[in-house]
Amino acid sequence: MLSDDQRRTFGCLAEMMIPASAEYRVPSAADDAILADILRSFGRDEHHVMTVLRELEGFADLDPSARQTKVAQLREHHSEALKGLSSVILQCYYRDDRVMRSLGMEPRPPFPNGHEVEQGDWSLLDPVRKRPKLYREVP
């Protein structure tokens, strides 16, 4: 269970990582629905998340420049933990309906509808068909 300060810290980090974009019509990673998804999806990275949050006490009250400095320090001294936390944010952000639609994807899992893959041009294989065998005969 995160404290209020940790939730605010997480929101600031998520916003710094992925801000909203009017151009691509996508929310930031600190959007209420996405952040709620993130906060219940730490999974096997929970220890990484907690390491980062311990290092960033009071982060939400810093000015933007000081936040950048803190994140740079994290990258240097706690890169694995920051990577784990980043992964959790990305896992939730890129499964949001609005984000998937913006990428041209249907907001659904792969199964059961699957996807179409074109056969491609099999005549590309013609020059390879003309090659002699590559494998070695053995005694």
Added chain:
Amino acid sequence: MPTQPVDVLIIGAGASGAAIAWSLVETKMHILCLEQGDWMKPSEYPSSGRDWEARQLNDFHYSPNRRARDTDYPINDANSPIKVANFNGVGGGTVLYAGHFPRFHPSDFRVRTLDGVADDWPIDYATLAPYYDENDRMMGVSGLAGDPAYPPHEPMMAPLPLGKSGATLARGLNKLGWHWWPSDSAIASEDYEGRARCINLAHCTSGCAQGAKASTDVTYWPAAIRAGVELRTRCRVREITRNSDGMASGVVYYDADGKEQFQPAHVVILACNAIGTARILLNSNGLANSSGLVGKNLMFHPYARIAGWFEQELDGYRGPGNCIWSQEFYETDAARGFVRGYTFEFSRGQNPVMAAVHSMSIGRLPWGEDHHRAYRRLFCHRTGMVAICEDLPEEHNRVTLDPELKDCRGIPSPRIDYTLSENSRRMLDHAVARASEILRAAGAHDVWYEAPLADGGWHLMGTARMGTDPERSVVNEWGRSHDVKNLFVVDGSIFVTSAGVNPTRTIQALALYVADNIKSRLATLFD
């Protein structure tokens, strides 16, 4: 009431355990398989839920240390640049494998004779060929006959589609004049034996919800169980016991409730992969180890992963991952500075989360304002390949028992000590350079690689090698322990060398070959 002995007890329900159980069932013997994992439920595989990629990084992760299901055992692989990947459950590693399904080549069985390194196998390609064919029928193989890199064989289904990614890569390979061919894949491109055809879920390595990928829980096991094989899940074997005659008498295991049980058996077959099998033998008071080679000669395949980004859109999140392969650099050429060789296996693209996670971890995807623009230049614009390098056996690469680490039942866990050889390093360097040429020739504007691939320990081989000399091998030329006449090994442990291809098709062909040897020698099996 004491437990009744079974005729044959198989430990492990993965690729090889399933194959040998199915093959032996015609003998009408009482066959029992103990599997420490669960039956899988394809309807619950990740690709049927919106969190499909998150689950691949959690409960379907290929590392048992990260996955950490209660059916797994931890592995100390800190002293190895390549980390172990596996899965415990009915189907074993085939639940998570990609389904790349190459055969070995004739030269792979004769490396000492041809190249003066390692050892020849006690069997050859011709011996295994009919078992490859039989296994192909059971698993169902897509591909295309006529590959000049192989002796003739006939896949039974059409190849998986080239797609945008495959065609792009093929054009690059053709510019260079290098070999490529549609990969043999254990993925049904057409409806096959009750399994539905592939619908391009692009998530083969977290279990196939469609059932198109040939994991043994949907191929061999239904047939074996219908014919009478008993399969017990959540049974964690601790050790194989011996009687006063020096024969295996059965196994001690923990059942689903954690209760210790003893199951007597007339024949015991190990099918737990080269880590799990070595672990059980070492936990059994050094059973079958008069050679001192149990756990030694561990081989992975050192992998390189090379990817490129293109201006045009490629297949991206549309699968399957399998596509084409190249064996231009497979057979030994001394001018390259290393012996033996490697296979390129080309993949298609990435799903949206993995594209983001991986791109950020390698510095291609920034935080902040430029994130979205950068992501859209990466997602669906990447394709590439892995190079699978032949790993030669070295005794110092080994599995031992960790003095401290134990699983949830207190059974000592395996420890891996492994170093990459100079030959492997040279091969990886060569592969990265050639792969970069392919990607550039295909039009990539940016190329990235990782070599060796740290998380690439999917292929586990060599820790109970086969041979005719009891001082230089653990099992004989048909899989029976030199020391214990009713103990057999059928997984990748018995490989003498690794070849430069995925091992599952050969593991299963070997299991069918060992089964036929058992069946044909029943009257004299213990002589």
